[in-house]
């Protein structure tokens with residue numbers, strides 16, 4: 001798109017002593033502003049979402065995603081970098097302290113997507129394009145993400161790898177902030 005719109009604009013070329021045309025300058029200023037705006041909107045979105053989650057839900061479970069492994073998969077890398085998952089977790093973590101939430105991080109190998117939240121059957125294969133989860137065992141049909149969310153909600157203690165924020169009924173979390 002950018003290249004197409006820019007096809008007639010004279011770019012700067014120092015080697016050839018050519019200066020950028022006014023239209024090219026204007027165009028790149030516009031693009032720069034748009035990129036900045038999108039970056040700001042994305043930041044706002046993350047802040048608002050993590051605040052909303054912490055204010056609304058006392059107990060949150062998230063999956064410890066194998067981000068490094070997924071980054072090695074080039075198809076996934078761009079969208080993951082876009083989503084800012086590290087930033088999402090970072091914000092949830094510090095807001096959990098402010099708003100006294102409890103956050104459980106679930107083991108990345110827990111089969112939250114492959115497991116049927118209705119009967120517990122585990123699928124051998126589930127491709128990323130399968131948006132609908134259909135159980136081979138009991139025939140249960142459910143949105144893929146909803147199925148995974150229910151599985152995370154029902155995840156046993158044994159698959160929790162990290163507890164953040166308001167972990168116990170004692171005031172340890174707040175106490176540790178006050179004393180530091």
Ligand SMILES: [Zn+2]
Nearest residue numbers: 116119135138
């Ligand atoms: Zn099932």
